[in-house]
Amino acid sequence: MKKFLTRLFAVITIFATLAYFISCLTPYISPVTFWPMAFFALGFPYLAVVIIILAISWLFVKRKYALFLLLLLFAGFQNLFATFALNPSAPKDSAKEPTSLRILTWNVRGFDNPGFSADSGTSIRKRMYDYIKKTNPDVMCFQEFAEHLFPGVSSNTKELQKLGYIYYYRTDELPHRYVYGTILTGSAIFSKVPIINRGQIRLGDSSYQEHLVYTDVMLQNQKVRIFTTHFKSINLFAKPEDSDNKVIFHGDSNFVYRSTQFEKLKVFGQDHARQSLIVKKALNASPFPVVFTGDLNSVPTSYPYHMISSGLQDAFRLSGWGLGTTLDSLPKTLRIDFFFADKRLRITNYRKDDLPLSDHFPQIVDIGLQE
Numbered sequence: 463m464k465k466f467l468t469r470l471f472a473v474i475t476i477f478a479t480l481a482y483f484i485s486c487l488t489p490y491i492s493p494v495t496f497w498p499m500a501f502f503a504l505g506f507p508y509l510a511v512v513i514i515i516l517a518i519s520w521l522f523v524k525r526k527y528a529l530f531l532l533l534l535l536f537a538g539f540q541n542l543f544a545t546f547a548l549n550p551s552a553p554k555d556s557a558k559e560p561t562s563l564r565i566l567t568w569n570v571r572g573f574d575n576p577g578f579s580a581d582s583g584t585s586i587r588k589r590m591y592d593y594i595k596k597t598n599p600d601v602m603c604f605q606e607f608a609e610h611l612f613p614g615v616s617s618n619t620k621e622l623q624k625l626g627y628i629y630y631y632r633t634d635e636l637p638h639r640y641v642y643g644t645i646l647t648g649s650a651i652f653s654k655v656p657i658i659n660r661g662q663i664r665l666g667d668s669s670y671q672e673h674l675v676y677t678d679v680m681l682q683n684q685k686v687r688i689f690t691t692h693f694k695s696i697n698l699f700a701k702p703e704d705s706d707n708k709v710i711f712h713g714d715s716n717f718v719y720r721s722t723q724f725e726k727l728k729v730f731g732q733d734h735a736r737q738s739l740i741v742k743k744a745l746n747a748s749p750f751p752v753v754f755t756g757d758l759n760s761v762p763t764s765y766p767y768h769m770i771s772s773g774l775q776d777a778f779r780l781s782g783w784g785l786g787t788t789l790d791s792l793p794k795t796l797r798i799d800f801f802f803a804d805k806r807l808r809i810t811n812y813r814k815d816d817l818p819l820s821d822h823f824p825q826i827v828d829i830g831l832q833e
Contacts, residue, residue: 468523475516475527479534482509486538489768493731500731503764506541507785507795544762544771545795547782556811562830563655563681564811566599567690567755567801569822572608572647573618581616590819595625597813597826600654601679603690603755605799605822607632607650612643627652631660635671638708649675649690649756658685663744665691665737670710674741678750682831686807687748691756693737693766696730698723734759738766745770751804753829757822759798767800774802777827781812788814788823801827808832 485502493500502509517531536542558564574586581587594602602622609618609632619630633648649672651657659678664671674691697709697718711717711729718726738758745752754774760766778786778801788799799822803809811828 471519471523475520475531478509478512478516479531481505482513482534483537485509485763486541488763488765489540489544490765492735492765493728494735497728497732499765500728503731503761504727506538506763507545510535510538510542510545540768541763543779544767544776545785545797547779547784547786549781549783558828559810559830561682562810562828563601563679563686564597564599564826564828565601565603565688565753565755565801566594566597566824566826567603567605567799568824569605569692569757569799569820571606571820571822572645574819586819587618591621591625593815593817593819593824594622597824599826601677601688602627602652603688604650604652605690605692605757606647609634609646610643611646612640615643622652626654629653629655629657631657631675631677633662633673633675635673649673649692651675651677651688651690653677653679655679663740665693665740666733667694667710667712669713670694674744676744676748681807681829684831685750686753686804686829687750688753689741689745689755691741693734693757693759694730695759696726698726730759731764734764734766735769738769742769742772745774751806752802753804753807754802755800755825757799761795762797771800771802773805775805775807775809777801777803777809777812777825778814780809782814786814788825790816790818790821790823799823799825801825803827803829806832 485506488499488503491499513531513535517528520528573590630650630652632650634646635648638645657677657679662673662675664673672692674689676687676689678685678687700718702719708715709718745754754770758766785795786797787794789796808830809827810830813826814823816823
C-alpha cells in the first residue's frame with residue numbers, strides 16, 4: 463500500500479511539475495500562438511503553491527526530489543516577481559514632493575448612478591469625489607468613465623471641473639442608447655496641469671471600439687506622455703437575458719451571451735494579447751518618457767502584462783506588498799489594473815486603497831524626474 467501511494471504521489475508530482483513549467487512560459491508565448499497559455503497564466507499562483515507543498519512533502523520521502531522542485535520553482539522567476547511584491551519598508555502615502563506629479567488611475571464603473579434623485583451626500587458618486595478631493599492628484603486616468611446625456615442627470619465632467627480638473631480628454635467611444643437618453647463611456651484623462659497634446663489609437667476591433675488614449679503634460683521642464691486604456695471585459699457571467707447591453711465582439715453581438723466561460727477566457731485572452739502589441743508599439747513610438755495606466759483585464763503572469771511592462775517600472779512591484787489585488791471580487795489573485803513608468807522617471811510614492819465604491823480599487827503614484 464505504501465508503495466502504491468508513493469507511486470501515485472510521484473504521478474501527481476509529474477503532472478504538477480509539467481503544468482507549472484508550462485505556466486512559467488506565459489511571458490514568452492502568446493495565447494494567439496498557443497491558446498492554453500491564457501489558462502496557465504491564470505493558474506500560475508496556484509500551481510506555485512502546489513509545487514511548494516509537494517516540495518515540502520517530498521522532504522520526508524526523497525530529499526533530492528524536494529530539491530528539484532524548489533529549483534524548478536525559480537524557473538518561474540518572471541511570473542513570481544510579477545505576482546508577489548515584497549516591500550514591507552516602502553513608504554506608504556508619503557508627502558508629495560513639490561516637483562513631482564501625482565497620478566490617479568481608477569476604473570470608476572461610470573461613477574455609479576449620477577441621477578439627482580440618488581445623489582445624496584453619502585451616495586457612491588459623492589464619496590468617490592470626496593476621495594479625489596482628499597488625495598488631490600494632479601492627473602487622473604479613468605477607465606469606464608461615463609457621461610449621461612439625459613434630463614435629471616448631472617455631468618461627471620462638470621463635477622470634476624469644479625474640483626479643478628479643467629483640462630480633460632474623453633474618448634466617448636462606446637455610446638449606449640436607451641429610450642431615456644444616451645450614456646457615453648470610455649477612457650478619460652483629467653488634469654489640473656495643462657494638456658499640451660492628446661490623441662487616441664484604436665485597439666483593433668472596429669465593431670466595439672476601445673482606444674488607447676494619451677495626453678502630454680509637463681513634469682518640471684520635461685514633457686511626459688501619459689497613456690490609459692481599458693482592454694475588453696471578458697463578461698464571464700453574461701447570460702442571454704442580459705443581451706440588452708449589446709456587447710459586441712468583432713462584429714458578433716451574441717458571442718458573450720451564447721459562449722461558455724471556457725470559450726470566453728480563451729478568445730478574450732487571445733484578443734488581449736493582440737491589443738497589447740498595439741499598446742507596446744505606441745509606447746515605443748513616444749518621443750517623451752511614458753506613463754502607462756490601465757485596466758488590462760489580464761493578470762501579471764499573462765503575455766499582455768509582460769509585453770507592455772517590458773522595459774518599464776511596475777509601481778506596485780517597486781513599492782507594493784503581497785498580491786496587490788485591484789478587483790473587488792474573488793479570487794483575490796486578480797491584479798488587473800496597472801501603473802507602469804518609464805525608467806527615465808522616478809516613482810516616489812505608491813498607494814492602493816481598497817475602497818468599496820467601484821468594483822476596482824484606485825491606485826495613486828507620484829512620479830518625478832530621475833536625478
